[in-house]
Amino acid sequence: MDLPSIQQLRNFVIYGKYGNFTTAANAANITQSAFSAQMKKLEDLVGVRLIERSNRGSHLTPAGKLFYTKIARILGELEEAMSELPGRMGKTQPLSVGIMLSLGDVHMNRHLAYFQEHHSGASFRVYNLEVREMIQWLKEDRLDIVSLFYLPALHLEEYEKVFFGIENLVYYGPNLKLPEHAVTPQYVASQPLAQYSPQYEMNRYINHYFTSHACPPQETQAWFSTPYAMMNYCQQNRIGAILPERFLQAMGIAKGYCELEPPLRLPCYLVYKKDNPKYATIQVFVDYIRRVYHIKK
Structure with missing residues (x-):
């Protein structure tokens, strides 16, 4: 073959x-x-x-x-195997960092690069995963630390969690005639939507937002795995999507979206095991991220 x-x-x-x-x-x-x-x-x-x-x-x-x-998993494991070969490892073992696929956290990637540049010997392996797969990897010690929305359905009691920011979700529709004011869930539900894939926790969470406000079922026109794909689809079609405002701003988008009323906001956390042998390195990185987001101890 x-x-x-x-x-x-x-x-x-x-x-x-x-x-x-x-x-x-x-x-x-x-x-x-x-x-x-x-x-x-x-x-x-x-x-x-x-x-x-x-x-x-x-x-x-x-x-x-x-x-x-x-293939994404196989390539990640291949890079990990390469990094662990004798003679290739640096003074410190790299941190394996998981980033929530539906978060599309451009900022976190930049923070990792900046931290590595300014902290001698720091290195990372970064994985973009769906949240439940990411938690499973953390449980199996395949990841050292993960960045995610704290969703109520997740069971994270056994892990150490450090808050570092609030994610505001907005209604993005660059080819739609959006109102100048915030839109209600009823308004959004009345329009065709691009959504996260049905098996994603974010899909269930957003759907709960609609059902909790007595909205009719949404007419989903397309399902996507990443906010990048949803953003591009909305730019090419007359359709809207619910996306993280911070992600849109990181992609250079300052218009074409409006606030939700009531708001849809999710707290962001760094999650890791306290008994991880790399705990001291994790703490240095966590402190750096909290300073970036102006979070006081």
């Missing part, structure tokens, strides 16, 4: 994260035509359509979503 190259798989994972050829090609630092051709060669090699393309944009097929989940 002919196998794909590591570069093809890495770029496929990049596409799976962003759900848009232009954004993914920029992240991979190659032209869009070269990126698209590489994805087509990958599909020809595996013999399955992984990406659905149309005039309205593109998205992963069901087979593509399954392949993305497995």
